[in-house]
Amino acid sequence: MPTPPDGPSALGSPARRSEGHAKVTGAARYAAEHTPPDCAYAWPVPATIVRGRVTSVDIAAATAAPGVIGVLTPYDAPRLGTADDPTLHLLQDLSVPHRGWYVALAVADTPEGARAAAARVRVTYETDPHDVTLSADHPGVYTPAEANGGHPAHRRQGDPDAAFAAAPVRIDRAYAVPPLHNHPMEPHSATAAWDAERHHLTVHDSSQGAGAVRAALAALLNLAEEDITVVSEHVGGGFGSKGTPRPHVVLAAMASRHYGRPVKLALPRAHLPATVGHRAPTLHRIRLGARTDGTLTSLTHEVTTHTSRVREFVEQAAVPARIMYAVPDMRTTHRVVALDVPTPSWMRAPGEAPGMYALESAMDELADALGVDPIELRIRNEPRTEPDSGHPFSSRHLVECLREGAERFGWARCREPRRDGPYLIGSGVAAATYPVLVMPSTARAHARSDGRYLVEVNATDIGTGARTVLAQVAADALRVPLDRVTVAIGHTGLPAAPLAGGSSGTASWGWAVHDACTALTARLERHHGALPPGGLTASADTTQSAKQKSPYSRHAFGAHFAEVRVDTITGEVRVRRMLGVFAAGRILNPLTARSQFTGGMVMGIGMALTEHSTMDPQFGDFTESDLAAYHVPAHADVPAIEAHWIDEHDKHLNPMGSKGIGEIGIVGTAAAVANAFHHATGCRLRELPLTPDRVLAALGSAGP
Amino acid sequence: MEPFAYVRATSIQEATEAYASHPGARYIGGGTNLVDLMKHGVETPATLIDLTRLPLHDFQELPTGGLRVGACVSNTDLAVHPLVRTRYPVLSQALLAGASGQLRNVATVGGNLLQRTRCPYFQDVSKPCNKRQPGAGCAARDGLHRDHAVLGHSAHCIATHPSDMAVALAALDAEIELHDGEHGTRRVAAADFHRLPGDHPDQDTVIRPGEIVTAVLLPPLAPGAVSLYRKARDRASYAFALASVAAVLRLDDRRVRHVALAFGGLAHRPWRAATAEEHLTGAVPTDDAVGEAVDAELAAARPLRDNAFKVDLARNLARDVLATLARSAPGGAAPTGRRP
Amino acid sequence: MVARARAPQHPQQAGPRAGEGPVRSRVALRVNGRTYALDLDNRVTLLDALRELLDLTGSKKGCDHGQCGACTVLVDGRRANSCLLLAVTLDASEITTVEGLAASDGALSPLQEAFLEYDAFQCGYCTPGQLCSAVGMLREAAAGHPSCVTDAATAADTAHPAALTPEEIAERLSGNLCRCGAYNAITRAVAACAATEAPDQAPRRPRT
Known part of the structure; x- marks a missing residue:
């Protein structure tokens, strides 16, 4: 029975991950780790031209090999229903919109057989001229209706050009962020099993949201949603790239239904850059005008990016400038050009990560030009209300983050760059922000007659610790110890819930869990005597409350500090230490929250220093397509990182008082590192990442 | 990856004979590069002849004061051998700077020497590459080649050799011992073992078909070196x-x-x-x-x-x-x- | 533990080319103390044998090319990328996977416990590889192996192993990528066990 309300709170306690034991023993099964009897294996065939049409697919050699079940081609693949997302309209026509677009699917009894069969498929093409190279003055550049996330592409207040012209101190700089790849450790995978007798499709998918996958499969396969079960019990990371259904799950389901056998499809790593989305490259032009005391008078952030010819996706990189600083005259603009490139998509902090790299680099340049401490410059331009909307902030503690970070980092003591033999050492700071998002969710809470509780919600734990935190939310709402709560997630048979994305999962699911558990608690209080054998259940649906428009501007904020060491002999830049302080509402689980913040900063180190992807102008693919060439940070790249947070109470968020924490960790990292590089060397590199080739060129070839 | 036959050799003679009698055969040591390339479709052996059971796992101090290292010694075992650490630190350092602990445990000395370039165009069979397919053209020359050669490249190939170990061996004046079934052993200076691409970029080294790398010979370093x-x-x-x-x-x-x-x-x-x-x-x-x-x-x-x-x-x-x-x-x- | 060795549904010879030997082999794989008699396509990697044939799915496929370390297992006590090992070559080898790290009564190893305590993972997909790699790495360190970041004097001193500083641990585990960025916690978890792990429990592969 419920403990008194003054019992210890589960929320705020460093509860260990509830699935931890399964993960450290290898018992946790991911999407490709279910092998139903008679399971077949599929291997997709990517197009090897950049743009054109398939003119023939010769499958004779492939199907002649023993153990090959068949090869689906655009000529004979089952017809799909309408897809909202045209990247899922697979094998439906002969056009090739970019290199790597799937043009066939080989299916065989074994993984080896499927791979070999795919290699034996011979495709001929008719090729058209292609264009894959982004430039700010590309003739095809246009201003879209919206940037990703429904943000207006263009916003203007006042007359930023006149204000800029009149400003005594001006910064006018261009910055560039290359394409970046999510590369979760688990490649996109699905095991699909069509049961013709039951007319039911069961899919284990590596996805950030099983519900969206089911909806897409239903539309594409012309099935009712109740004819489909999608399970995403354990997911090996996503970082946005599993936020929507991806081609692998459609192909697996299509093949299973077509061949009447379960089909497993795990994408080869090298296919990921072309098929699961990438962070589009962004070219930034920033103009800052300021008075000599550092007060900003004009801000213009113009972003040019690319999208594919398949679907428009516009990285919303100019959006964070709309909320950061008090500037009366401001323009933020997105422009995009559709190229013959793979379709970009979400990657951790879309918009904020590249946008804040540019904006916070420019702020550092302005501080430099003014001779003002960069922290002081930001504090001087702290807005009272959100500059774009004029709405009050529900809470905004950026200044506190900067001050606490400065104190903890020892900012005052490292204002002088140092030289240590061949090494140059410097420090940098940058601010971070990420919006508070919440989506409607449902949940169900069940009190069992044995005194235990089961909470059900189709949430997804992609490594965030959602399972654990939702149990903590439930325990507090039920006023019971944490160990009496079991949480079931990752299954479309559970109450509907939104995807794990936009740092909104805990808020969205947690709200519904809180409401369901609160309702159950009320039912239990009204109930007298022993529980019926079936227990008691309560459900919740937050559609009303979550959709209610807030009169507040709601964002998390943070401050990043980095100290870097530049080797003047090799041009190698390494982060020596890094620290982040965040104001993100109530921190629900300090153990998993620290991992989230720190993990974001690690990805930011990669963005700053090592992650480099290049669109090959000749072949139209990303040259760095595997994990040997695309350098995600390794253990040795990552120093001791500190993550701290300030105690933020914000009652305008959700019942838990939390803001999302999955993305803000990456946001200010690249700028902090790049600013530290400038501090160390006196050189400003305005294109990421800071690799030895660029660093040596910047330092001059003289060497040490 | 196409199906292939598998032969486990237990002697050098058995290995070279198997090579001679199996058209399209390739030797496999640790396989850390060969299996990788087979998955890419770059290597398509009809038969793999496994050399890891050959008696080539030994270190032998030579009367000259040098060291003979069997070709099947793992990169790890070579890097951490006391004589290597004390006498040839450059070699230990080069090995430890390469790959990862897992790969070094499996990769052999012979395999390290024979690993192929990591040029992305070489590894992608959908793109032209003279090394993979002589006469096809070099996609890297006009392509993305930040990581490619600045010395000794040719119109046909600008690839680099990826080994760290081989660089140390070249500086140590090491020799590579090769064995074929017919003529017995021969030795090649490590610095001459790998070729410049010239007109034949498909040939990485001077090794002849069927030859096996059997050992690396490290000459003694003079006192004070x-x-x-x-x-x-x-x-x-x-x-x-x-x-x-x-x-x-x-x-x-x-x-x-x-x-x-x-x-x-x-x-x-x-x-x-x-x-x-x-x-x-x-x-x-x-x-x-x-x-x-x-x-x-x-x-x-x-x-x-x-x-x-x-x-x-x-x-x-x-x-x-x-x-x-x-x-x-x-x-x-x-x-x-x-x-x- | 009951091992579910899945018989291939359609066992057939996968297209041998003319004049060559069979493309399948009989292999006795020793995994976690148990012997599995398998009739294998020579192309099957150890990783695919574990995951698809033996239903030991703890070892993960992250890149299938030795570029991420998620597939790391112990082969004769030494860590190795199972995605690059052909199963047919491993007859007579002793293989330990993440499923074999806990005691037979299910008690977690100190490293597994430490990973839980320090929250040394998020999505968990690299975790089995990190654990197996750490076990192998600690054995290497105890055996005195230097690393790329060991200073020259210590590396040349074959009598005294390098101390496992955070920098040493990070370098030695760099063959295991973690996209969630749990590196700090992994280093702390491994450091906590560095002093207590038994140095060399598994036999090394005999050298002929």
Whole structure:
């Protein structure tokens, strides 16, 4: 029975991950780790031209090999229903919109057989001229209706050009962020099993949201949603790239239904850059005008990016400038050009990560030009209300983050760059922000007659610790110890819930869990005597409350500090230490929250220093397509990182008082590192990442 | 990957005979590169002949004071062998700077020498590559080639050899022992084992069809010789070299009695810097003298559109390594104690 | 533990080319103390044998090319990328996977416990590889192996192993990528066990 309300709170306690034991023993099964009897294996065939049409697919050699079940081609693949997302309209026509677009699917009894069969498929093409190279003055550049996330592409207040012209101190700089790849450790995978007798499709998918996958499969396969079960019990990371259904799950389901056998499809790593989305490259032009005391008078952030010819996706990189600083005259603009490139998509902090790299680099340049401490410059331009909307902030503690970070980092003591033999050492700071998002969710809470509780919600734990935190939310709402709560997630048979994305999962699911558990608690209080054998259940649906428009501007904020060491002999830049302080509402689980913040900063180190992807102008693919060439940070790249947070109470968020924490960790990292590089060397590199080739060129070839 | 037959050889003779009787056969050691390339479809052996059970796992101290290393010794075992750590630190350092602990445990000495380039166009069978398919053309020359060669490349190929170990072996004047069924063994200087691409970029080395690398022979280093390896890369670990330097130096009365300098990451083979060595031999290795010698060597560099930085990087690395060795070598200036 | 060795549904010879030997082999795989008699396509990697044939799915496929370390297992006590090992070559080898790290009574090893305590993972997909790699790495360190970041004097001193500083641990585990960025916590978890792990429990592969 419920403990008194003054019992210890589960929320705020460093509860260990509830699935931890399964993960450290290898018992946790991911999407490709279910092998139903008679399971077949599929291997997709990517197009090897950049743009054109398939003119023939010769499958004779492939199907002649023993153990090959068949090869689906655009000529004979089952017809799909309408897809909202045209990247899922697979094998439906002969056009090739970019290199790597799937043009066939080989299916065989074994993984080896499927791979070999795919290699034996011979495709001929008719090729058209292609264009894959982004430039700010590309003739095809246009201003879209919206940037990703429904943000207006263009916003203007006042007359930023006149204000800029009149400003005594001006910064006018261009910055560039290359394409970046999510590369979760688990490649996109699905095991699909069509049961013709039951007319039911069961899919284990590596996805950030099983519900969206089911909806897409239903539309594409012309099935009712109740004819489909999608399970995403354990997911090996996503970082946005599993936020929507991806081609692998459609192909697996299509093949299973077509061949009447379960089909497993795990994408080869090298296919990921072309098929699961990438962070589009962004070219930034920033103009800052300021008075000599550092007060900003004009801000213009113009972003040019690319999208594919398949679907428009516009990285919303100019959006964070709309909320950061008090500037009366401001323009933020997105422009995009559709190229013959793979379709970009979400990657951790879309918009904020590249946008804040540019904006916070420019702020550092302005501080430099003014001779003002960069922290002081930001504090001087702290807005009272959100500059774009004029709405009050529900809470905004950026200044506190900067001050606490400065104190903890020892900012005052490292204002002088140092030289240590061949090494140059410097420090940098940058601010971070990420919006508070919440989506409607449902949940169900069940009190069992044995005194235990089961909470059900189709949430997804992609490594965030959602399972654990939702149990903590439930325990507090039920006023019971944490160990009496079991949480079931990752299954479309559970109450509907939104995807794990936009740092909104805990808020969205947690709200519904809180409401369901609160309702159950009320039912239990009204109930007298022993529980019926079936227990008691309560459900919740937050559609009303979550959709209610807030009169507040709601964002998390943070401050990043980095100290870097530049080797003047090799041009190698390494982060020596890094620290982040965040104001993100109530921190629900300090153990998993620290991992989230720190993990974001690690990805930011990669963005700053090592992650480099290049669109090959000749072949139209990303040259760095595997994990040997695309350098995600390794253990040795990552120093001791500190993550701290300030105690933020914000009652305008959700019942838990939390803001999302999955993305803000990456946001200010690249700028902090790049600013530290400038501090160390006196050189400003305005294109990421800071690799030895660029660093040596910047330092001059003289060497040490 | 197409099906293949598998033969496990237990003697060199058995291996070479199997090779002769199985058309399209390939030898496999640790397989860390070969299996990788088979998955890419770059290598398509009809038969794999497994050499890991051959009696080539031994270290043998030679009467000359040198060391004979069996070709099946793992990269780890070579790197951590006490004699290697004490006598040939450049070799231990080069090995430990390469790949990862897991890969070093499996990769063999012979396999390390025979690994193929990591040129992305070579690894992608949908793109032209003269190394993979002579006459197909080189996609890298006009493509993305930041990581490619600046020395000794040809119109047909600009690939680099990826090994760290081979760079150290070149500087150590090691020899590669080869064995074929018919003629017995022969030895090739490590510095000559890998080829420049010229008109035949498909041939990485001078090994003949059917030959097996059986050993690496490390000659004794004269007393007082010091050695060092240094590598620059895009990430702090687990990445191929953008450029690397292996050097051996011996001073006598402050003058260079012996110097061996080899570059990695710059060419189709470890680049033994004969010109620089010639400049330095007999000279006092001042910063200026070292700089001039290295510049003389790198004057031969022909960087491509995107990789001119490699020349600067190689120059910086070589100057730093030689200066560090000059400070630590007996018979030189007072040691400063600064660690590389 | 009952091992579910899945018989291939359609066992057939996968197209041998003329004049060559069979493309399948009989292999006795020793995994976690148990012997599995398998009739294998020579192309099957150890990783695919574990995951698809033996239903030991703890070892993960992250890249299938030795570029991420998620597939790391112990082969004769030494860590190795199972994605690059052909199962047919491993007859007579002793293989330990993440499923074999806990005691037979299910008690977690100190490293597994430490990973839980320090929250040394998020999505968990690299975790089995990190654990197996750490076990192998600690054995290497105890055996005195230097690393790329060991200073020259210590590396040359074959009598005294390098101390496992955070920098040493990070370098030695760099063959295991973690995209969630749990590196700090992994280093702390491994450091906590560095002093207590038994140095060498598994036999090394005999050298002939």
